Amino acid sequence: MTRLPPARVVRAATTLRTALQSLTQRMAPPEVCLLELASGFMATQAVYAAARLGIADVLANGPLAAHDVAAEVGSDPDPTYRLLRACAGFGIFREDPQGRFGLTPVAERLRSGTSDSMLPVVLMLGDSAYQGPWGQLAHSVETGMPSAEKVLGMPMWDYVDEHPGFAATFNDAMTRLSALDWPTVEVAYDFTRYSTIVDIGGGHGQLLALILGAAPSAKGVLQEREALVGDAEKHLRAAGVLARCRIEAGSFFENAPSDGDLYVLRRVLHDFDDGQATTILANVRRHMPSGATLLLMESVVPPGNTPHFAKSLDLDMMIFVGGRERTEREFATLLDRAGFRMTRVVPTISTISLIEAISTGGRL
Numbered sequence: 083m084t085r086l087p088p089a090r091v092v093r094a095a096t097t098l099r100t101a102l103q104s105l106t107q108r109m110a111p112p113e114v115c116l117l118e119l120a121s122g123f124m125a126t127q128a129v130y131a132a133a134r135l136g137i138a139d140v141l142a143n144g145p146l147a148a149h150d151v152a153a154e155v156g157s158d159p160d161p162t163y164r165l166l167r168a169c170a171g172f173g174i175f176r177e178d179p180q181g182r183f184g185l186t187p188v189a190e191r192l193r194s195g196t197s198d199s200m201l202p203v204v205l206m207l208g209d210s211a212y213q214g215p216w217g218q219l220a221h222s223v224e225t226g227m228p229s230a231e232k233v234l235g236m237p238m239w240d241y242v243d244e245h246p247g248f249a250a251t252f253n254d255a256m257t258r259l260s261a262l263d264w265p266t267v268e269v270a271y272d273f274t275r276y277s278t279i280v281d282i283g284g285g286h287g288q289l290l291a292l293i294l295g296a297a298p299s300a301k302g303v304l305q306e307r308e309a310l311v312g313d314a315e316k317h318l319r320a321a322g323v324l325a326r327c328r329i330e331a332g333s334f335f336e337n338a339p340s341d342g343d344l345y346v347l348r349r350v351l352h353d354f355d356d357g358q359a360t361t362i363l364a365n366v367r368r369h370m371p372s373g374a375t376l377l378l379m380e381s382v383v384p385p386g387n388t389p390h391f392a393k394s395l396d397l398d399m400m401i402f403v404g405g406r407e408r409t410e411r412e413f414a415t416l417l418d419r420a421g422f423r424m425t426r427v428v429p430t431i432s433t434i435s436l437i438e439a440i441s442t443g444g445r446l
Contacts, residue, residue, distance in 0.1 A: 130208025138192035145184035202254035266430035280342035287314035291321035338369035363420030
């Protein structure tokens with residue numbers, strides 16, 4: 083397991099970094115600050131280009147001159163040098179006095195096939211199917227509708243179903259992001275208290291496999307759409323937990339397993355507006371046994387002007403699926419409408435929080 087720094091250290095470092103960013107902005111002319119913010123897409127596309135070309139893999143064995151990198155990846159030497167130089171300015175690569183470029187700790191995460199690689203996430207973020215809808219954010223603000231449908235010509239999930247190349251990129255990125263959250267979740271929550279853990283909308287089963295690894299005496303139930311069941315079975319088998327699992331095909335709008343004592347929904351509700359999210363929660367509650375616990379793994383939007391990834395992710399949900407990120411109070415209200423009472427919110431040192439709730443009465 084990844085060794086994590088103490089939460090107080092991470093929070094102190096985050097506070098310091100935020101303060102330094104704020105100080106830098108106050109010291110620079112407002113027009114310069116605005117230019118830097120508006121040109122942030124340049125860094126996105128530079129890193130994406132380096133990822134697409136596989137440059138980090140080429141540099142894995144040591145620094146190389148730009149023309150040698152170009153020969154390895156099949157690119158033009160001069161533009162390759164200019165890309166490497168720009169990326170070095172973002173801290174992705176480092177140029178030595180001999181003009182050779184090597185990996186930085188950040189660039190190491192662009193390598194493929196490593197346990198801590200962020201390559202799938204970068205490939206998703208830079209893809210035109212992802213960047214295009216973001217370019218139409220104003221459309222979502224003006225209309226209240228996802229701009230993805232305007233840009234892609236269909237709803238986001240239909241596009242994923244009909245474009246297997248992007249679907250593979252998207253699913254790989256989601257799997258990596260799930261793994262990225264897990265170490266912070268594992269140290270924050272005790273899953274060994276439960277005997278049967280139900281993962282609602284559990285995708286390929288990665289999260290359930292990780293939870294069962296942390297709770298070796300528990301059984302697991304995965305509910306997912308029929309199209310993903312085959313992949314989930316393969317993943318759970320490879321993780322060595324399939325013998326303790328049951329997989330059920332179904333929609334979280336209509337049914338749910340009825341034998342769990344912990345029901346987990348990881349980043350499910352943020353895909354939906356309040357009405358749809360309430361329907362999902364009410365459906366889960368109808369099927370939960372008395373005394374069972376609900377655990378939502380979601381980002382919680384902090385109050386005020388505090389910088390937080392959830393505030394950007396909220397726009398992402400609006401753009402692609404018409405969903406939203408929520409504040410603690412909004413989660414409490416949502417849960418209350420569905421017949422739950424929030425018992426606690428457990429923060430982690432990542433962008434995800436654990437929102438625990440219990441049913442306020444019998445089955446609906």
